[in-house]
Amino acid sequence: MVSVANIYSRHLIAATPQTEASRLAATFVEYNVGAIPIVDAKDQLVGIVTRTDLLRLLISGAHIESWA
Known part of the structure; x- marks a missing residue:
């Protein structure tokens, strides 16, 4: 069994x-994380962005030239 303390x-x-992509x-x-929680001004979770989400954004033809 693996405890939470070993993996957090x-x-x-x-x-x-408002964080830029x-x-x-x-x-x-x-x-080297796989997901980032998105929180509002009250520190309430409003969503989660994953590496896969950004890859999908990239391949969808988003304006990636502004990412740099």
């Missing part, structure tokens, strides 16, 4: 609805 991180990585992408690479 002490640092919470989260973003707001490019910043999310950089965070995925920098911290």
Whole structure:
């Protein structure tokens, strides 16, 4: 059996609805995470963005030139 203490991180990585897609992408690479919770000004969870979400955005023809 694996305990939660063995798999959790002490640092919470989260973003707001206003966070740029490019910043999310950089965070995925920098911290090697698979998902980032999106929280509002009241620290309420409003969604989750995954690496797959960003890949789908990329292949859908989004304006990726503005990501850099």
